[in-house]
Amino acid sequence: MILGVSVDKAVTWRGVEEQFTNVWHYDAALDTTSKQVADAVVANERGLFGANVSFKRVQVWGPADGLPAQNQMLLQETLTGAGTGGSGTITAKELTAVASWDTGRKNSRGGRVYLRKYLHLGQLAEVADEAAKGNNSLSISEQGRVKTFANNMKNVVGISGASICDKKGRKLPVGTDAKVLPHLHTRQFKR
Secondary structure, eight states: OEEEEEEEEEEEETTEEEEEEEEEEEEOSOGGGHHHHHHHHHHHHHHHSBTTOEEEEEEEEEOTTSOTTTOEEEEEEEOOSBOOSBOSOBOOTTEEEEEEEEEEEEOTTSOEEEEEEEEOOSBOSSOOHHHHTTSSBOOHHHHHHHHHHHHHHHBOTTOTTOEEEOTTOOBOOTTOOOEEOSBOEEOOOOO
16 A cells, blocks of 8 residues: 655744745554554654754545555645754755655656655754855765665655655665755745
8 A cells, every 4th residue: 555644844034924834754564553654754754854854744645556446645744843953054045955766767858757745954964155145065964864864764664665756656675775966946835
């Protein structure tokens, strides 16, 4: 069964709370693991995002790869608290780090297809003013921190068989390592 997991977060920007969501899909054997998957995803995300990012809600639904009539909400929980991963420079709010995995597939033009996740970190782990503005590359240590997070998200810790996939249930090739793009990118909040 493919489980969809969304974690709603928010930052205050220009005096207004801006919400954003990261959605993850996992191939998990049983729907009874939805609480475990949600807890593991939220714990990993809290460790990456800065203290200026507040956690609002987690939802798990499935089977995400079935017919719409089969898809049902398995878990909804309100979250409190903030991220714990940033202690350095606060970033411009719409800047994202980009983690990606090569899916092993090619598009119609022969180019590689990637599974990408855009992460509004809110705060870097170090003081890097130019990187926070998006002007310079992320430091090697900052890239390593995001890469470690992305690799931890591939297989949810402690849950047998819960591996990351796309929303159609296509898994990554065995041994696929996460890559982190070397610069922060602008990705606007949905309004």
